[in-house]
Amino acid sequence: MSGKTEFKKLPTHSRPINYNLTLTPNLLDFTFKGQQVVTVEIIEPTNSLVLNSAELEIETAKFNDAEAEISFNEPEETVKLSFNSALPVGRGQLSLSFSGALNSRMKGFYRTVYTDSSTGAEVRCAVTQFAPTDARRCLPCWDEPELKATFDVTMLVDKDLTALSNMPEQSRSDTSSGLVSVKFQQSPIMSTYLLAFAVGRFDYVEDYDSDNVRLRVYTPAGRREQGRFALDVARKTLPFYKDFFSVAYPLPKLDLVAVPDQPLVAMENWGLVTYQETALLVDCENSSAANKERVALLVGHELAHQWFGNLVTMQWWTHLWLNEGFASWIQYLCVDQCYPEFDIWTRFVKSELSSALVLDALDSSHPIEVPIGSPCEIDEIFDVISYCKGASVIRMLHEWLGQEAFRDGLSRYLDRHKYSNAQTEQLWKALEEASGQPVDFVMGTWTKQMGYPLISVSAKPADNDDGQQLELSISQERFQFGSNSSLAAWRVPIQVLTAEGVKMNLLLTEKSAAVRVPKAAWVKLNPGFVGVYRTLYSEEMLTDLIAALQRGQLSQRDRFNLESDLFALFSAGRLSIVQLLQVVDACKVEQFYTVWADLLDNLAATIQVLVDQLGLSQQWRSFVCQLCEPAFQRCGGWDAQPGDGHDVALLRAALIRALGLAGHPSVVAEARARFARHCSGECAIPADLRDSIYRTVLSNGGGAEFEAALDLMDKTDLQEEKDRIQRSLGSSRDPQLRQRVLQLVVSGDKVRLQDSIYVLGSVSSASLESRRATWRFIKCNWAWFQEKLRGQILLSRLVQQVCNNFCSSEDAKDIETFFQANPLPSAERNIKQALENARLNARVLAREGRNLENFLAKFDA
Numbered sequence: 001m002s003g004k005t006e007f008k009k010l011p012t013h014s015r016p017i018n019y020n021l022t023l024t025p026n027l028l029d030f031t032f033k034g035q036q037v038v039t040v041e042i043i044e045p046t047n048s049l050v051l052n053s054a055e056l057e058i059e060t061a062k063f064n065d066a067e068a069e070i071s072f073n074e075p076e077e078t079v080k081l082s083f084n085s086a087l088p089v090g091r092g093q094l095s096l097s098f099s100g101a102l103n104s105r106m107k108g109f110y111r112t113v114y115t116d117s118s119t120g121a122e123v124r125c126a127v128t129q130f131a132p133t134d135a136r137r138c139l140p141c142w143d144e145p146e147l148k149a150t151f152d153v154t155m156l157v158d159k160d161l162t163a164l165s166n167m168p169e170q171s172r173s174d175t176s177s178g179l180v181s182v183k184f185q186q187s188p189i190m191s192t193y194l195l196a197f198a199v200g201r202f203d204y205v206e207d208y209d210s211d212n213v214r215l216r217v218y219t220p221a222g223r224r225e226q227g228r229f230a231l232d233v234a235r236k237t238l239p240f241y242k243d244f245f246s247v248a249y250p251l252p253k254l255d256l257v258a259v260p261d262q263p264l265v266a267m268e269n270w271g272l273v274t275y276q277e278t279a280l281l282v283d284c285e286n287s288s289a290a291n292k293e294r295v296a297l298l299v300g301h302e303l304a305h306q307w308f309g310n311l312v313t314m315q316w317w318t319h320l321w322l323n324e325g326f327a328s329w330i331q332y333l334c335v336d337q338c339y340p341e342f343d344i345w346t347r348f349v350k351s352e353l354s355s356a357l358v359l360d361a362l363d364s365s366h367p368i369e370v371p372i373g374s375p376c377e378i379d380e381i382f383d384v385i386s387y388c389k390g391a392s393v394i395r396m397l398h399e400w401l402g403q404e405a406f407r408d409g410l411s412r413y414l415d416r417h418k419y420s421n422a423q424t425e426q427l428w429k430a431l432e433e434a435s436g437q438p439v440d441f442v443m444g445t446w447t448k449q450m451g452y453p454l455i456s457v458s459a460k461p462a463d464n465d466d467g468q469q470l471e472l473s474i475s476q477e478r479f480q481f482g483s484n485s486s487l488a489a490w491r492v493p494i495q496v497l498t499a500e501g502v503k504m505n506l507l508l509t510e511k512s513a514a515v516r517v518p519k520a521a522w523v524k525l526n527p528g529f530v531g532v533y534r535t536l537y538s539e540e541m542l543t544d545l546i547a548a549l550q551r552g553q554l555s556q557r558d559r560f561n562l563e564s565d566l567f568a569l570f571s572a573g574r575l576s577i578v579q580l581l582q583v584v585d586a587c588k589v590e591q592f593y594t595v596w597a598d599l600l601d602n603l604a605a606t607i608q609v610l611v612d613q614l615g616l617s618q619q620w621r622s623f624v625c626q627l628c629e630p631a632f633q634r635c636g637g638w639d640a641q642p643g644d645g646h647d648v649a650l651l652r653a654a655l656i657r658a659l660g661l662a663g664h665p666s667v668v669a670e671a672r673a674r675f676a677r678h679c680s681g682e683c684a685i686p687a688d689l690r691d692s693i694y695r696t697v698l699s700n701g702g703g704a705e706f707e708a709a710l711d712l713m714d715k716t717d718l719q720e721e722k723d724r725i726q727r728s729l730g731s732s733r734d735p736q737l738r739q740r741v742l743q744l745v746v747s748g749d750k751v752r753l754q755d756s757i758y759v760l761g762s763v764s765s766a767s768l769e770s771r772r773a774t775w776r777f778i779k780c781n782w783a784w785f786q787e788k789l790r791g792q793i794l795l796s797r798l799v800q801q802v803c804n805n806f807c808s809s810e811d812a813k814d815i816e817t818f819f820q821a822n823p824l825p826s827a828e829r830n831i832k833q834a835l836e837n838a839r840l841n842a843r844v845l846a847r848e849g850r851n852l853e854n855f856l857a858k859f860d861a
Contacts, residue, residue, distance in 0.1 A: 007374035108137025125200025196269030268305030325390015356389035409434035454479035660696025730762030761801030803834035
């Protein structure tokens with residue numbers, strides 16, 4: 001890949017043992033001063049020490065009594081401390097004084113502000129984001145995950161501010177300067193990227209778990225009650241993980257902090273987890289069921305890291321998926337245990353598995369485990385493959401090995417490598433010991449090569465049998481949306497289910513195999529959608545399964561699996577649009593949210609992009625209305641009914657949104673009426689319906705509705721509500737209003753930097769015209785985006801949000817030409833994926849455009 005530079009890790013002749021660090025942040029001029037004494041182990045005699053340092057001024061440096069000559073290498077983000085004589089083998093003290101700026105780029109030690117909801121005053125805070133490689137922007141350090149040390153932290157802050165770090169406060173005392181010195185207990189041995197601080201005005205709610213670990217959720221001042229749901233999740237989650245891992249939570253406290261500006265949704269700093277406000281805070285009156293579910297998952301995810309990532313840390317960023325894939329899987333196991341009403345595993349197949357399968361069918365995907373050299377390459381793998389495919393492969397492995405063996409293997413792994421670092425193969429070894437299964441032999445094919453298999457299956461009466469058995473012929477090849485020339489093969493745990501409930505297991509280690517099953521009305525592979533593969537059925541088997549779907553004989557996850565696979569097969573040219581839309585029509589009887597949500601998303605991503613290119617949007621809206629209306633009526637209309645569960649609330653909102661965006665007359669009229677009553681204060685819209693109603697009104701309205709939405713956004717202090725409105729604004733079809741939304745992003749007035757790319761994504765997703773307008777806007781304002789997002793993962797996310805759903809070679813060429821002139825190495829893979837998607841969509845349009853036109857002709861207004 002272009003853009004990569006030769007990279008060398010820090011020298012191995014020395015390593016840190018302990019950092020004794022004192023920081024003094026100044027929230028008036030946004031600077032900080034630091035002093036530290038690092039206990040260093042000199043392993044081999046050396047005349048120099050090399051540490052990581054970026055954007056810091058180092059005033060003095062000495063080792064024991066020897067003064068150092070200081071020289072910086074800015075491209076490599078290192079500082080070299082040179083001495084007149086060799087430092088002897090053994091331990092010594094490296095003393096440093098330094099200073100830096102509390103930057104506005106959400107990297108290292110940075111500044112953020114919020115508005116106090118009770119006084120209207122601006123509140124300044126300083127917080128940290130050190131992962132993956134930004135601790136060096138706060139303190140000179142050995143900023144590599146394997147170079148662990150303990151930390152003794154002291155903060156000097158104003159008396160009226162709260163200071164937090166990884167460990168509990170040990171002592172506090174007044175200083176002669178009028179500041180308060182807050183000293184924290186020594187941390188366990190840990191990587192620099194997990195060190196964290198937060199300084200500002202916060203409220204909190206507190207509880208203790210069943211093991212007497214102190215739990216707090218910190219919120220902006222005046223909003224402590226919004227932390228109670230997350231506190232409840234944490235109180236249930238820590239004991240669950242302790243029991244599952246057979247390892248106690250190793251710290252005496254756990255703080256969860258809602259941060260106004262946070263580049264990642266959340267960060268698992270040991271004992272001091274930071275979150276975007278929408279990822280942590282829940283308002284009982286104004287938060288939707290969907291966001292409550294999201295908060296539960298994100299708390300579960302970050303708390304899983306306290307063991308898997310913090311206690312045992314990947315050796316290098318090549319093994320990032322060990323942290324993220326595992327946490328992305330076990331968060332669902334945890335939430336399923338704590339909140340069974342969420343039916344969270346069905347949500348997994350959409351949010352994690354389905355997302356992974358879409359991206360991993362591209363030629364521009366990558367293996368789960370990617371060799372990483374320079375830290376500048378790391379952002380590219382904080383993606384769907386590391387998180388979602390990693391989680392899906394872990395889920396498949398868990399199912400194959402069974403719960404008992406899997407837990408036993410994890411406990412061995414954590415106990416063996418606690419307070420240390422590990423590689424993927426060491427996890428496989430522990431699981432092999434516990435299960436007796438060839439884990440490394442099987443899983444190497446899933447982590448070291450990109451893609452996944454397409455399993456083709458056909459059935460015939462078994463030979464030499466009395467007609468009571470079927471012989472299934474099963475074969476594998478790589479599934480790709482484009483050309484299928486790969487010779488890759490996987491070792492695939494396959495499960496077969498028959499109509500009578502008979503299940504059979506097969507480990508497919510070759511290109512093909514045959515298996516016998518009892519004769520049945522239908523036979524399905526991959527029950528529960530656990531396997532990480534697509535299935536191509538023979539025509540006869542598919543006909544039987546569609547009939548079973550219509551008769552309600554398939555489980556919710558199996559219906560999801562069938563629908564999802566058929567959309568993918570259509571995109572790959574293995575299914576015609578006529579066949580696909582027959583299956584879509586059969587889904588009218590569907591009653592569950594997750595299947596509907598995936599169906600609607602697939603229609604938008606796979607068919608609507610073609611429709612926009614053909615200029616058949618009105619006919620498409622008519623099709624969507626006739627598809628969704630029966631299911632909406634089965635929900636009982638707009639208002640929650642007695643006995644409605646979590647799923648019904650989500651489904652009602654999804655169908656109203658689909659019908660509203662499609663311009664269904666009665667839905668639009670009712671949404672407008674409810675919006676007017678909500679704005680006047682007469683009757684608030686239930687939180688579950690707000691996103692749907694806002695988008696419906698704004699997509700079918702004009703300037704008056706737009707101004708009313710902006711007014712609502714200004715009045716609320718709940719970031720979840722602000723996000724809902726910001727992303728709904730992009731639904732407007734009025735070109736002038738659309739331009740106003742785009743200008744909001746760069747004005748810095750109403751949209752936080754971390755949210756800007758998602759607002760742009762909401763505009764881009766509204767239509768082809770909106771997509772092109774958004775892309776033009778980004779090109780015209782590219783200097784602004786580069787300045788504000790420089791060095792952040794948000795730049796690659798910007799490419800994902802805006803460039804992914806074009807449908808012509810001309811649009812692809814325009815994107816390609818722009819990034820050739822404006823290279824963006826950290827998003828190189830994202831750019832390739834966007835180009836590949838545009839060209840694949842154009843190919844599908846050429847193949848199926850006429851058939852789609854003929855199908856939609858009957859929906860002419």
